[in-house]
Amino acid sequence: MAAEQIYLLSGTALLLAVVLPALLHRFAISPALVLLAVGALLGLTPLVDGLGLDVADLEGDRVVIEHVTELTVLTALMGVGLAIDRPLDLRRAASWRRWSATWRLLAVAMPLCVAGVALLGWAALGLGPAAALLLGAALSPTDPVLASDVQVGGPGSSIADDAPDGEDPTTVTESGEVRFALTSEAGLNDGLAFPFVHLALLVAAGGPLLGGAVEWVGVYLVGEIVIGVVVGLVVGRGLGMLAFRARARSLRLAEQGEPLLALAALLATYGAAELLQGYGFIAVFVCGMALRSAEHRHDYHRDMHQVISRLERLLTLLVLLVLGVSLSTGLLAALDWRGVLVAVALTFVVRPLAAWVSLAVAPREEPHAGGLNRRSRHAVAFFGVRGVGSLFYLAWATGEPEAAGLGGPDVIAWLWATVAFTIALSVVVHGVASTPVMQRLAEEPTAAGHPA
Numbered sequence: 001m002a003a004e005q006i007y008l009l010s011g012t013a014l015l016l017a018v019v020l021p022a023l024l025h026r027f028a029i030s031p032a033l034v035l036l037a038v039g040a041l042l043g044l045t046p047l048v049d050g051l052g053l054d055v056a057d058l059e060g061d062r063v064v065i066e067h068v069t070e071l072t073v074l075t076a077l078m079g080v081g082l083a084i085d086r087p088l089d090l091r092r093a094a095s096w097r098r099w100s101a102t103w104r105l106l107a108v109a110m111p112l113c114v115a116g117v118a119l120l121g122w123a124a125l126g127l128g129p130a131a132a133l134l135l136g137a138a139l140s141p142t143d144p145v146l147a148s149d150v151q152v153g154g155p156g157s158s159i160a161d162d163a164p165d166g167e168d169p170t171t172v173t174e175s176g177e178v179r180f181a182l183t184s185e186a187g188l189n190d191g192l193a194f195p196f197v198h199l200a201l202l203v204a205a206g207g208p209l210l211g212g213a214v215e216w217v218g219v220y221l222v223g224e225i226v227i228g229v230v231v232g233l234v235v236g237r238g239l240g241m242l243a244f245r246a247r248a249r250s251l252r253l254a255e256q257g258e259p260l261l262a263l264a265a266l267l268a269t270y271g272a273a274e275l276l277q278g279y280g281f282i283a284v285f286v287c288g289m290a291l292r293s294a295e296h297r298h299d300y301h302r303d304m305h306q307v308i309s310r311l312e313r314l315l316t317l318l319v320l321l322v323l324g325v326s327l328s329t330g331l332l333a334a335l336d337w338r339g340v341l342v343a344v345a346l347t348f349v350v351r352p353l354a355a356w357v358s359l360a361v362a363p364r365e366e367p368h369a370g371g372l373n374r375r376s377r378h379a380v381a382f383f384g385v386r387g388v389g390s391l392f393y394l395a396w397a398t399g400e401p402e403a404a405g406l407g408g409p410d411v412i413a414w415l416w417a418t419v420a421f422t423i424a425l426s427v428v429v430h431g432v433a434s435t436p437v438m439q440r441l442a443e444e445p446t447a448a449g450h451p452a
Contacts, residue, residue: 008047010318012038012042012321014314014317016031016034016035016038016317029431029432029435030149030427030430030431030432030434030435031317032316032320032387032427032431033427033428033431033432035316035317035320035321035324036320036323036324036327036424036427036428037324038321038324039320039321039322039323039324039325039326039327039328040324040325040327040328041324041328042321042324042325043324043325043326043327043328043329044328062395062398062399063395063399065391065392065395066392066395066396066399068315068318068319069319069388069389069391069392069395070392070396071315072312072315072316072319072388073144073190073281073388073389073392074266074270074280074281074284075266075308075311075312075315076143076144076312076316076388077144077187077190077191077281077284077285077288078262078263078265078266078284078285078287078288078308079144079288079305079308079309079312080144080151080183080184080186080187080285080288081187081284081285081286081287081288081289081290081291081292082155082262082288082289082291082292082301082304082305082308083151083152083153083154083155083157083183083305084152084180084183084184084187084289084292085152085155085156085157085158085159085169085170085296086098086099086158086170086180086184086369087293087296088289097364097368097370098368098369098370099184099370100363100364100370100371101177101180101181101184101185101359101364101370101372101380102181102184102185102188102370104358104359105181105185105189105355105358105359105380106185106188106189106192107358108354108357108358109351109354109355109357109358109359110140110141110189110192110193110354111196112350112353112354112357112358113136113139113140113346113350113351113354113384114133114136114137114140114196115136116136116345116346116350116353116354117132117135117136117139117140117342117345117346117350118132118133118135118136118137119132120132120341120342120345120350121135121136121338121342125338125341125342126338127407127411128406128407128411129203130200130201130203130204130405130406130407131200131204131406131407131411131415133196133199133200133203134197134200134201134204134394134397134406134415135342135415135418135419136196137193137196137197137199137200137393137397138193138197138390138393138394138397138415138419139342139346139386139390139419139422140189140193140196141186141189141190141192141193141386141389141390141393142182142185142186142189142383142384142385142386143186143190143385143386143387143388143389143390144183144186144187144190144389149431149434149435149438150178150179150182150383150385150430150434150437150438151179151182151183151186152176152179152180152183153179154302154305154309155292155301155302155305156297156301156302158170158171158173158176158180159171159297169296169297170369172368172369172371173442174373174375174376174441174442175438175441175442177369177370177371177372177376178372178376178379178380178383178438178441179438181372181380182380182383186385187285188282188285190281190285190389191225191228191279191280191281191282191283191285192225192279192282193389193393194220194224194279194281194393195216195220195221195224195225197393197396197397198216198220199216199220200397201397201400201402201403202215202216202402203405204402204403204404204405204406205402205405206405223277223278224277224278224279225278225279225282226278227273227276227277227278227279227283228273228278228279228280228281228282228283228286229282229283229286230278231269231272231273231276231278231283231286231287232269232273232282232283232284232285232286232287232289232290233286233287233290235265235268235269235272235283235287235290236265236269236286236287236288236289236290236291236293236294237290237291237293237294239261239264239265239287239291240290240291240292240293240294240295241294243261243291243294243300244294244295244298244300245294253300254295254298254300257300257303259300259303259304259306259307260307261291261304262288262291262304262305262307262308263307263308263311265287265288265291266284266287266288266308269283269284269287270283270284291304316388319388319391320427323391323420323423323424326420327420327424331416331417331420332417332420332421333413333417334410334413334414334416334417335414335417335418335421336414338414338418339414339417339418339421339422340421342418342422343418343421343422343425344425346384346386346422347384347386347422347425347426347429351381351382351384352381352382352384353381354381355380355381355384356377356378356381359372359377359380359381360377363377375441376441379437379441382430382433382437383430383433383434383437384426385426385427385430386422386423386426387423387426387427390419390422390423391419391420391423394415394416394419398412398415
């Protein structure tokens with residue numbers, strides 16, 4: 001990529017990051033959709049020759065895509081962790097119940113999505129087991145990056161000025177519960193997709209079935225998740241004590257209003273978790289929540305969130321522009337009816353059905369925090385936005401040695417085309433639907449957030 005192209009792309013992304021939110025807030029269209037379309041149009045011009053993902057040289061572009069999408073997701077996860085107003089006390093059952101929808105979406109809907117896409121790919125479309133499972137795993141996480149239109153508004157957005165001090169000061173509204181469920185789900189399932197990606201690579205590598213199952217459960221499903229959670233808690237709480245309660249005033253960063261602590265926390269947490277062989281995505285989200293819990297209502301969290309959200313917006317627009325360019329310059333060359341079927345099935349059948357099942361069985365009803373009525377459950381089930389996380393997982397997995405067992409370059413090119421098309425479809429469908437659906441759900445607070 002030439003320097004001139006880098007300047008052009010960066011300047012375009014930054015300009016759009018500034019003007020799009022104000023321009024589009026009245027319309028049923030998301031900035032992500034506009035950016036994808038702009039990128040696709042740029043791809044038809046000679047201005048961006050060589051900029052898109054090269055299907056003929058996927059390995060040459062894979063590393064760049066992996067690291068850019070990795071940083072984008074990490075930034076979004078820290079922002080989500082800081083933005084969620086509802087606290088989670090791991091020692092209290094009442095606190096867990098307020099997160100009822102989140103646990104259901106993670107424990108039931110996500111595995112069902114993986115299984116549904118993998119089964120479709122293997123039994124109906126002729127993919128090998130490893131490739132089908134990788135496709136399901138890469139498309140399983142909902143996206144904290146592209147789902148901003150259906151997420152919580154930021155620190156303090158669901159806390160009324162006269163809310164009583166208590167365990168959960170958040171207010172309960174129909175739209176607020178939908179936003180919380182989707183935000184908390186996206187914050188955690190980006191990390192929880194990793195065990196399924198590892199499982200696909202274990203299948204691709206072959207080896208003893210029993211030994212592989214023991215390794216997967218002990219290391220990838222339990223061990224690395226626990227390490228990620230612990231690292232996030234330790235770093236987040238440690239930095240929270242430093243920022244708000246350090247004995248030396250010069251170290252109490254909250255009093256200085258220095259928002260770059262959030263970025264430092266992101267990088268330190270991710271590095272520590274990865275060095276300790278834990279899931280860094282989970283660690284960063286947990287760190288953001290732990291840092292927020294140090295002084296739950298302090299304005300400093302808004303300062304940190306602003307810095308993170310601006311960086312996230314710029315990175316997201318860069319990724320979307322490049323993805324849009326790639327869509328119109330050959331990335332979809334390997335797409336066939338099977339890939340289109342996967343995208344349509346996941347968007348309109350697999351995700352909505354899996355999420356609806358997870359939320360409908362013995363549901364926690366409103367007006368309790370964490371409760372969803374029938375209409376809200378339908379909204380949460382529908383908005384399974386796919387995005388940047390799927391690109392990261394596919395880029396990471398296809399760079400591993402075990403990827404040789406996925407079926408060769410043609411299969412990998414098909415996986416890239418299918419994932420890219422699925423993201424584009426999700427951006428269009430969910431981007432158009434998000435504004436009218438959320439406006440319809442919006443209502444005045446119906447209850448305080450403290451009931452168990």
